[in-house]
Amino acid sequence: MATKVRRPSHAGSWYTDNPKQLSEELDGWLQSCGLAKSPEVRGVIAPHAGYSYSGRAAAYAFGNIDPSNITRVFLLGPSHHYYTPKCALSTATVYKTPIGDLPIDLEVIEELKATGKFELMDIRVDEAEHSMEMHLPYLAKVFEGYQVKIVPILVGAVSAENEAMYGQILAKYVDNPSNFFSISSDFCHWGSRFNYMHYDKKHGPIYKSIEALDKMGMDIIETGDPDSFKQYLLEYDNTICGRHPISVFLHMLRNSSTKIKIKFLRYEQSSQCKSNRDSSVSYASAAAKTDESSSS
Template identity: 45%
Template sequence: MSTRFASHAGSWYSSARDTLSGELDHWLAQVPASIDGTELPVPGARIIIAPYTRHAGYSYSGPAAAWAYKSLDLSKAKRIFLLGPSHALYLPGCALSKHSAYATPLGDLAIDTSTVKKLQDAGQFDKMSTSADETEHSLEMHLPYIFKMCSQFFNSAADFPPIVPILVGSTNASAEKLYGEILAPYLADPTSVFVVSSDFCHWGLRFQYTYYLPAPSSPAAAGTAGGYSLKNRDKNPTDPLIHESIARLDKLAMDAIETGKHDELLANLADTGNTVCGRHPIGVIMAAIEVLEKDGQVSGAGLGRFKFVRYERSSEVEEIGDSSVSYASAYAVL
């Protein structure tokens, strides 16, 4: 039995139990009790997309993530799958943790080692080394929120549903469909919950992404198929402002996700190059939902469709030398 160390606590988020717990409580309290007339948590909302960030820690992503977590319904949960993008470890597929628990400043979260073994036996998953596991942040940054939400649904930590951490690499379309097929039976189980880790647009020269969508009527739009990349020597555009263009880019990606069609997301990202860092985990879960739809296991208006409930950016970019990261939260009822 081994526990993964909370390697980013004390730097990217507080390692002090009371401080961290208080921050999470504060951000959750800022989310209204209902969204569009639906009380939170949303009944049956057992899939969420929630942001994280390495660039500024919880101070930016934490408030936005609260909208996804407050929507999450854990009332029937017996296991929580956590899918996050790989940043340091090159992976053409997906990898599982070899540990039996993940530590957080709030307390440890047990790993569902039985489910991990079943997935491993499928023959399509790599295994993370301890070094790779502790270097990666896209999974860890969600653990305190998962612990906090479990504490609101269950009487004691001993009753918390175990987690199934899955690191998703640079998967292509066929790989995402393959992993979607593997995870679909778990997704069909009403006691399984899925948390998908993703920020949205990383815009700026330091991210090597400066794509800009001019207003359709502007002179800059003439002769372009859609948008173009701004160069450092270019004048700062104003029609629209850069941050307004970023919002449009993210809205196009969110609209593609809300269609429920995996190929729509792939087409959008191919068109704009939007730096949605969790594109592959999102792709896997969308592919899994499509498997259930094809098998007739998803029926009813809106079921299996993501609904975005919050969108924020770390700053309002107006100059080409500036940068920002976007955060979006969504849930899906299944």
């Protein structure tokens, strides 16, 4: 099959396109978070904003990865510009980053295509989307010197039934310990520019209210229950942009025979909102680990 490249379209704007600088920046963040790599970590939830905003927070997710037994990374990100009620697969054969290229696992793409449940995304849609791209340099860095392939899945505006359906399709991949899952999401987008200004005064300043709202969501995600997460979103409408990828992931974990628990390790906000004129985006990083204690 001919090579079809997805270019790093956000390099030079959302993060540096200078390979040496990018490599040093990522190394610095990974070292400063001081996390021990663990082979039990099978997935992460990490933000996807420009690296000056969320690069440091993301290290708390990617810093947990032990690359030695992983050969494939499923990458699930929300769609910001393109509307689809389905999940869409990449048509590229390789995703380029300034610090190394990540080949696409065409075999798994074919397997998923064969289910008839996925659409294919045009390369222009692929390159316009940043949610998965912002995970790529970190993956290229963590898997430096290892053979790893990626399976990018753009998660559209998927209904609750379909979140469950995609979770069931993908669950079997969780049972293979050489598969890893990188879930892309930012947390609360607060302010008039996001049409979201939920404020519970009992928490004090606005940014504390945002933190309480996000932490509530994070606690629910940690329970692993997609239905509770759905209820939380219905009730508070928190602007978690990767709500659909997170929900699909929760359904995957629920349907797999491997017991995996999600734990959040870092929470940050782009700025502290104190008045209605302010705005901020929250970033939360989590690791999903095999849970020996509750294995059936």
